[in-house]
Amino acid sequence: MKVSKGTIVRTIMVILVILNIIFERCGIDVINVSESEVFMIVETVIEVMVLLLGFWKNNSFSPNAKKADKIKDSDKIDEVYDFFKQLQESESEQE
Numbered sequence: 122m123k124v125s126k127g128t129i130v131r132t133i134m135v136i137l138v139i140l141n142i143i144f145e146r147c148g149i150d151v152i153n154v155s156e157s158e159v160f161m162i163v164e165t166v167i168e169v170m171v172l173l174l175g176f177w178k179n180n181s182f183s184p185n186a187k188k189a190d191k192i193k194d195s196d197k198i199d200e201v202y203d204f205f206k207q208l209q210e211s212e213s214e215q216e
Contacts, residue, residue, distance in 0.1 A: 144151045154162075181187045192201055 141152050181190050
């Protein structure tokens with residue numbers, strides 16, 4: 122049985138939440154953070170994700186992105202545009 126990494130992470134998070142609820146009900150304060158700390162952590166995570174996503178999108182790392190840059194910078198860009206336009210038109214006609 123092959124389980125994805127996302128499923129494993131979500132399962133671990135659910136177990137942690139359940140344990141935290143149980144400990145909270147028993148009066149044991151395991152995860153002691155204030156709302157402002159949670160806000161700061163979430164805000165920092167979002168900022169870092171946006172920064173990394175913007176960096177990744179604006180720089181060509183993968184082989185496919187490098188090929189796309191070559192096509193974009195070449196003189197044949199009009200041919201490529203026409204090809205994709207024709208492809209899109211043929212797909213819409215088939216629907």
